[in-house]
Amino acid sequence: MNVSVDVAIIGAGPSGAVAAALLRKGGHSVLVLERQHFPRFSIGESLLPQSMAYLEEAGMLQDVVEAGFQYKNGAQFVHRERAAAFDFRDKHSDGWGTTFQVERAVFDDLLIRRAAKQGAEVRFGHAVLDMKTGDAPVLEVADEAGARYQVHxxxxxxxxxxGRVLPRLLNLEAPTRLPTRAAIFTHVRDGIAPETHDRNKITVAVHPEHGDVWYWMIPLANGRSSVGCVAQAAFLDVPEAEREAKLRALIRCEPTLNRLIGDAPFLMPVRHIGGYSANVERLHGPGYALLGNAGEFLDPVFSSGVTIAFRSAHLAVQTLKRHLNGETVDWHAHYDAPLRRGIDTFRAFVENWYTGKLQDIIFSRDQTPVIRRMISAVLAGYAWDETNPYVVDPVRRLNALHEVCKQQN
Incomplete structure (x- = not known):
């Protein structure tokens, strides 16, 4: 059963599927090893417009557009009586201003099936147990029957x-600067009439009393919505049997969500995920690189996860093609550092959200259109566009903008 292949990819999620498709376009043999079977549930249903360019590059855009997902053109934020909406078509950066809100079980399955049609071999139910790093890496793999084999x-x-397979196997994990947070979430039958609410935008609501507690409501196709609450882990620490009541009570105490889905029936058990923020010392090593959440995950507040996954696949494959062609490649300069620049932009926005500074900016009354379009571009996923001052120097720029907003308000 031993296999030899140009590139082995661990995981069939969005970054793995896009990387596989891009490598196949370059004529390389690809084997994708996925522990689970698809379709399978995953969180992270709200895409950012930046993602569309990577789907197009991978030859997957038509499949996504024709799948019937919920159209998305922006985000709306609410806190008590305050509200602000961003239309991602009105932004500083060039590129897509619209995208979709997706059921990830369907979306992820669609992407990996397209990669398979493009020639990638995909093995579901196969788990990576160990890895020998180096110029000729070897994976130890087991199928569901327990049969083991090697992938060269x-x-x-x-x-x-x-799952963070290689960070765990190779002891690569590093502390994250972000506090330990958790989320509880479900899907609801929302029953929201289009004329009463803009289904084309994700809603991010701030808890009426706790500024560091927030909710998402993501309208999906066919009258469903994903709804969840994110907070410090202790705030959501209840027994599993009490999660439904906890989430229902949290929804009812937020005025906008209570009006829209306060009594909407839950369509699945309330789920919990905690300690999701993660980091690694490096995103590459001898014979391997880490993509997407396997490397670093920040926080779900700005829906950056899939965009970072796609960006990492794009950058890694660009670098890997040169490596496979025999060139000497500086993985730090061409992959790690460029990817982290955008991640650091998102991190600055996340950290300023939880301190309340970004909330003050978003809800400020007098907004300069040019600066508003710069903020909108980052929220739309264009965190690598260095024509945007809030990408080049996000910490200083956000601090300065917050001071201005404080004086105006």
Whole structure:
């Protein structure tokens, strides 16, 4: 059963699927190893417009557009009586201003099936148990029957997401600067009439009393919505049997969500995820690179996860093609550092959200259109566009803008 392949990819989620498709376009043999079977549930249903360019590059855009997902053109934020909406078509950066809100079980399955049609071999129910790093990496793999075999590859990409296969096997994990947070969430039958609410935008609501507690409501197709609450882990620490009551009570105490879905029936048990923020010392090593959430995950507040996953696949494959062609490649300069620049932009926005500074900016009354379009571009996923001052120097720029907003308000 031993296999030899140009590139082995661990994980069939969005980054793995896009990387596989891009490598196949370059004529490389690809084997994708996925522990689970698809379709399978995953969180992270609200895409950012930046993602569309990577789907197009991978030859997957038509499949996504024709799948019937809920159209998305922006985000709306609410806190008590305050409200602000951003239309992602009105932004500083060039590129897509619209995208979709997706059921990830369907979306992820669609992407990996397209990669398979493009020639990638995909093995579901196969788990990576160990790895020998180096110029000729070797993976130890087991199928569901327990049969073991080896995969000899010229390179390995870890796209295992929250499974974080190589960070665990190779002891790569590093502390994250972000506090330990958790989320509880479900899907609801929302029954929201289009004329009463803009289904084309994700809603991010701030808890009436706790500024560091927030909710998402993501309208999906067919009258469903994803709804959840994010807070410090202790705030949501209740027994599993009490999660439904906890989430229902939290929804009812937020005026906008209570009006829209206060009594909407839950369509699945309330789920919990905690300690999801993660980091690693480096995003590459001898014979491997880490993609998407396998490397670093920040926070779900700005829906950056899939965009970072796609960006990492794009950058890694650009670098890997040169490596496979025999060039000497500086993975730090061409992959790690460029990817982290955008992640650091998102991190600055996340950290300023939780301190309340970004909330003050978003809800400020007098907004300069030019600066508003710069903020909108980052919220739309264009965190690598260095024509945007809030990408080049996000910490200083956000601090200065917050001072101005404080004086105006």
């Amino acid at each position: 590859a010229r390179f390995v990409l870890d796209a295992s997401g929250f």
